[in-house]
Amino acid sequence: MVYSSDLSFTTVIDLLGTFAFAVSGIRWASTKRFDWFGAYVIGLVTAIGGGTTRDLLLNVTPFWMQDATYLTVTGLALLVTLLFRNRLFLWGRTLFLFDSIGLGLFTVVGVVKSLDAGFPFWVCIMMGAITGSVGGVIRDVLLNEVPLLFRKDIYALACIAGGIVYMICYQSNLSASLTEFLAALTVILIRVVAVRYHVQLPFLKPIDTNHNGRENKE
Amino acid sequence: MVYSSDLSFTTVIDLLGTFAFAVSGIRWASTKRFDWFGAYVIGLVTAIGGGTTRDLLLNVTPFWMQDATYLTVTGLALLVTLLFRNRLFLWGRTLFLFDSIGLGLFTVVGVVKSLDAGFPFWVCIMMGAITGSVGGVIRDVLLNEVPLLFRKDIYALACIAGGIVYMICYQSNLSASLTEFLAALTVILIRVVAVRYHVQLPFLKPIDTNHNGRENKE
Amino acid sequence: MVYSSDLSFTTVIDLLGTFAFAVSGIRWASTKRFDWFGAYVIGLVTAIGGGTTRDLLLNVTPFWMQDATYLTVTGLALLVTLLFRNRLFLWGRTLFLFDSIGLGLFTVVGVVKSLDAGFPFWVCIMMGAITGSVGGVIRDVLLNEVPLLFRKDIYALACIAGGIVYMICYQSNLSASLTEFLAALTVILIRVVAVRYHVQLPFLKPIDTNHNGRENKE
Numbered sequence: 001m002v003y004s005s006d007l008s009f010t011t012v013i014d015l016l017g018t019f020a021f022a023v024s025g026i027r028w029a030s031t032k033r034f035d036w037f038g039a040y041v042i043g044l045v046t047a048i049g050g051g052t053t054r055d056l057l058l059n060v061t062p063f064w065m066q067d068a069t070y071l072t073v074t075g076l077a078l079l080v081t082l083l084f085r086n087r088l089f090l091w092g093r094t095l096f097l098f099d100s101i102g103l104g105l106f107t108v109v110g111v112v113k114s115l116d117a118g119f120p121f122w123v124c125i126m127m128g129a130i131t132g133s134v135g136g137v138i139r140d141v142l143l144n145e146v147p148l149l150f151r152k153d154i155y156a157l158a159c160i161a162g163g164i165v166y167m168i169c170y171q172s173n174l175s176a177s178l179t180e181f182l183a184a185l186t187v188i189l190i191r192v193v194a195v196r197y198h199v200q201l202p203f204l205k206p207i208d209t210n211h212n213g214r215e216n217k218e
Numbered sequence: 219m220v221y222s223s224d225l226s227f228t229t230v231i232d233l234l235g236t237f238a239f240a241v242s243g244i245r246w247a248s249t250k251r252f253d254w255f256g257a258y259v260i261g262l263v264t265a266i267g268g269g270t271t272r273d274l275l276l277n278v279t280p281f282w283m284q285d286a287t288y289l290t291v292t293g294l295a296l297l298v299t300l301l302f303r304n305r306l307f308l309w310g311r312t313l314f315l316f317d318s319i320g321l322g323l324f325t326v327v328g329v330v331k332s333l334d335a336g337f338p339f340w341v342c343i344m345m346g347a348i349t350g351s352v353g354g355v356i357r358d359v360l361l362n363e364v365p366l367l368f369r370k371d372i373y374a375l376a377c378i379a380g381g382i383v384y385m386i387c388y389q390s391n392l393s394a395s396l397t398e399f400l401a402a403l404t405v406i407l408i409r410v411v412a413v414r415y416h417v418q419l420p421f422l423k424p425i426d427t428n429h430n431g432r433e434n435k436e
Numbered sequence: 437m438v439y440s441s442d443l444s445f446t447t448v449i450d451l452l453g454t455f456a457f458a459v460s461g462i463r464w465a466s467t468k469r470f471d472w473f474g475a476y477v478i479g480l481v482t483a484i485g486g487g488t489t490r491d492l493l494l495n496v497t498p499f500w501m502q503d504a505t506y507l508t509v510t511g512l513a514l515l516v517t518l519l520f521r522n523r524l525f526l527w528g529r530t531l532f533l534f535d536s537i538g539l540g541l542f543t544v545v546g547v548v549k550s551l552d553a554g555f556p557f558w559v560c561i562m563m564g565a566i567t568g569s570v571g572g573v574i575r576d577v578l579l580n581e582v583p584l585l586f587r588k589d590i591y592a593l594a595c596i597a598g599g600i601v602y603m604i605c606y607q608s609n610l611s612a613s614l615t616e617f618l619a620a621l622t623v624i625l626i627r628v629v630a631v632r633y634h635v636q637l638p639f640l641k642p643i644d645t646n647h648n649g650r651e652n653k654e
Contacts, residue, residue: 027425035419038368123501144364146580150474201471207463245643253637256586362582
């Protein structure tokens with residue numbers, strides 16, 4: 001995300017990640033009888049929602065307002081989804097890989113941008129997780145569903161672990177590119193392992209909310 | 219919206235548009251057993267939500283924080299709705315006209331503000347659409363419904379068309395007032411025609427999401 | 437909230453309020469089968485969502501990005517909720533008291549921050565109400581429920597009343613600490629009385645929305 005426009009490798013990963021995030025949003029929109037425009041908006045919000053939230057909190061201009069690529073890639077994602085609708089499930093693994101790699105990169109971008117803005121390490125870690133996961137939360141809110149994030153946490157926790165690895169490498173004076181690589185790899189590995197082995201955090205059991213508790217809600 | 223406080227004509231349209239947006243929000247709130255205060259908040263959010271989102275993205279102070287008129291007009295909308303509850307349906311056409319004219323003006327205001335802030339034309343067009351349509355999206359999210367916008371797209375597409383017309387006239391060096399008039403007219407005409415003839419975009423058919431796809435969601 | 441770090445009394449109240457807000461969020465999350473991480477996020481959003489919205493509107497750095505205490509207190513709230521799950525209802529009154537006192541303080545902080553930023557009195561009053569009540573609205577949206585705020589208004593109206601009292605005392609040149617005390621006390625008393633005696637605003641009766649009205653929605 002406008003992170004290093006000269007590094008073509010990073011740019012390619014960024015675009016693949018954006019594409020995978022957008023396809024995920026469009027697929028879920030298709031379950032809700034949305035029209036093409038609605039599906040495009042959901043895809044876009046899934047892809048750029050996390051980075052936009054981060055940029056608003058950091059008080060900088062949202063990254064997609066400086067580079068039209070993200071709108072174009074989302075349009076491409078809609079086109080591909082419309083054309084290959086019936087064969088999309090064959091690409092499940094490939095899209096999942098793009099999605100995980102994108103998540104790793106988005107996390108690193110979030111951490112780096114916050115470090116550059118001079119924030120302490122725990123803010124940077126949070127911004128990495130926000131960059132990676134808030135897009136999916138906004139998508140779920142717009143689809144009128146309880147965000148999956150809150151029930152299948154390893155997504156955001158993978159970002160947090162990646163952020164912690166970043167800060168450790170950073171403090172150890174590793175080179176920037178090695179630091180970024182190790183942090184992104186951490187996110188990707190945790191994500192892949194968690195999905196493959198269905199790793200989950202324990203659920204919170206319902207807490208008795210009596211009358212007093214109810215009045216407490218607001 | 220603080221757009222040209224000296225042009226009384228624009229101001230009047232702005233207030234009528236705000237009024238129509240607020241009434242629309244209050245009406246929908248009434249279907250959900252909200253109290254008066256809740257209805258007021260929904261009316262306000264419908265009227266100012268789009269412009270507030272735009273101003274946050276443009277990193278300027280939200281327009282309604284500089285002019286109490288929007289709060290007053292929303293209060294008036296609540297009063298009128300409470301008083302004429304049973305006769306409100308008779309005004310359907312008038313309110314729809316206000317709403318469409320307001321939409322045209324809101325779109326133009328969004329485009330002009332973004333141009334003034336120095337953004338490229340495609341950002342300005344998006345900001346016009348955001349100004350016109352995000353208020354309704356926030357209203358629907360707060361009412362716990364899937365936003366209508368994603369199923370009846372001509373609303374936001376009308377804003378986009380108006381933004382494109384604006385940019386074409388602007389590039390052609392037409393006068394500012396003619397440019398604004400033609401852009402707003404485009405929005406209004408497309409909106410009126412789409413509603414009258416039930417024009418819709420095609421829907422996106424459900425996409426098979428197998429197990430792999432599911433895991434992909436987050 | 438970074439309001440006066442030297443006044444230990446205010447700091448203690450701020451932390452108790454944050455704690456009570458977070459517990460309220462975590463409790464409601466427990467009714468939705470969230471995992472621990474999801475519950476933490478809901479608790480955090482309930483506690484800091486209002487102040488974050490205020491800071492974004494005022495265009496300043498969100499308060500919790502300058503002080504890790506809010507994250508820690510929310511973690512403590514999760515821990516306590518997990519440990520004392522079955523006895524939490526016994527603390528109903530205490531938590532309600534913390535919650536009400538926190539609401540009073542949050543309102544005052546919102547008003548003071550907006551005054552310091554140079555906004556007119558009606559913006560300051562709104563920011564006080566936003567600080568106190570938007571966290572709960574975001575919590576309800578994420579839990580996929582219609583926000584309670586819109587049906588049990590006395591919550592936000594108590595903040596507005598407190599804001600008005602603040603402005604009256606401020607105009608009367610009362611000392612800062614007395615002004616803040618009276619404003620917070622107003623919020624707390626109205627809140628406690630409203631809950632105890634089930635005071636409510638009238639509900640808005642459903643408004644007939646015929647076909648024209650429907651088309652009007654968007």
